[in-house]
Amino acid sequence: MVHVPAPPPASAFSALDLFRVDGQTAIVTGGANGIGRIACLALAEAGAHVAVTDIDREAAEQTAAELRSAGRDASAHKLDVNVEREIVEVFEAVRTTTGRIDILVNNVGRSPRMATTEIKLAAWEEVLRLNQTSMFLCCREAAHAMLEQKRGAIVNISSIMGVTGGGAAPNLPYHATKGAVVNMTRSLACEWASHGIRVNAIGPTYVKTDLTRPLLEQPERVAYIESRTPLGRFAEVSEMAGGILYLASPAASMVTGHLLMIDGGWTAI
Numbered sequence: 001m002v003h004v005p006a007p008p009p010a011s012a013f014s015a016l017d018l019f020r021v022d023g024q025t026a027i028v029t030g031g032a033n034g035i036g037r038i039a040c041l042a043l044a045e046a047g048a049h050v051a052v053t054d055i056d057r058e059a060a061e062q063t064a065a066e067l068r069s070a071g072r073d074a075s076a077h078k079l080d081v082n083v084e085r086e087i088v089e090v091f092e093a094v095r096t097t098t099g100r101i102d103i104l105v106n107n108v109g110r111s112p113r114m115a116t117t118e119i120k121l122a123a124w125e126e127v128l129r130l131n132q133t134s135m136f137l138c139c140r141e142a143a144h145a146m147l148e149q150k151r152g153a154i155v156n157i158s159s160i161m162g163v164t165g166g167g168a169a170p171n172l173p174y175h176a177t178k179g180a181v182v183n184m185t186r187s188l189a190c191e192w193a194s195h196g197i198r199v200n201a202i203g204p205t206y207v208k209t210d211l212t213r214p215l216l217e218q219p220e221r222v223a224y225i226e227s228r229t230p231l232g233r234f235a236e237v238s239e240m241a242g243g244i245l246y247l248a249s250p251a252a253s254m255v256t257g258h259l260l261m262i263d264g265g266w267t268a269i
Ligand SMILES: NC(=O)c1ccc[n+]([C@@H]2O[C@H](COP(=O)([O-])OP(=O)(O)OC[C@H]3O[C@@H](n4cnc5c(N)ncnc54)[C@H](O)[C@@H]3O)[C@@H](O)[C@H]2O)c1
Pocket: 029, 030, 031, 032, 033, 034, 035, 036, 053, 054, 055, 056, 059, 079, 080, 081, 082, 107, 108, 109, 110, 130, 157, 158, 159, 160, 203, 204, 205, 206, 207, 208, 209, 210, 211, 212
């Protein structure tokens, strides 16, 4: 007869405990501001040592110091994800100091919004390098540790633009690279599943951060975005925390290759 385990007794089960990542080491790229910063706050509160990495050294140090003064465990590292050598060195330094890399949040990404006919090859390649190639490099470096540990969780930040082609302005390189992030996520999820490594992504809608500040200053574009969004507004950055923590934590232990839309319904239409 097939054995079906008995359900846990209510007194011994805590769903909230499944979101704890105590004793784990997390690396967040672009962790000093915006969505990366909220990922650092969430993971540190859930018990991880968080390596706050950013191209802006001072801002990374500020975020890590803020976390430590809140009683969390964090370190700061200057890391430009466009530079392979820096990725290799920072990931190795974090692993040497903490003994492990359990969680990686690949957060850095950006693109100039412009008509395709105006895009120079150099600008196109710059976006591919920042949004896609850097993610490959960070996943590769984190995997050295995760494959040895036989455990890891990677959360890639895609976008509603990774699965749709519209938006408030033409933005081909962003759509192309954020779409690539979705399928890189699926591909790595399949490659590494048998090694205990889960790879997932989130797809945020427009979030109020420095990245969208120029958009927020254009009332007609804000009105378009709000009217196009079933929930009728931009997201607050804090609304990204739950999804990132969920995918990084044991609460999502059966979830891999998934794109979690946090989009106010943008892709439901
Ligand atoms: N804000 C949105 O509306 C939105 C929507 C969907 C997806 N996203 C994605 O979320 C991610 C974060 O966006 P955000 O809005 O928080 O951005 P942000 O501009 O607020 O913050 C980006 C952070 O990355 C750092 N950074 C920039 N270039 C870097 C580099 N080369 N190496 C390392 N760090 C670098 C910056 O210093 C900054 O701290 C991006 O991938 C973006 O595409 C954002």
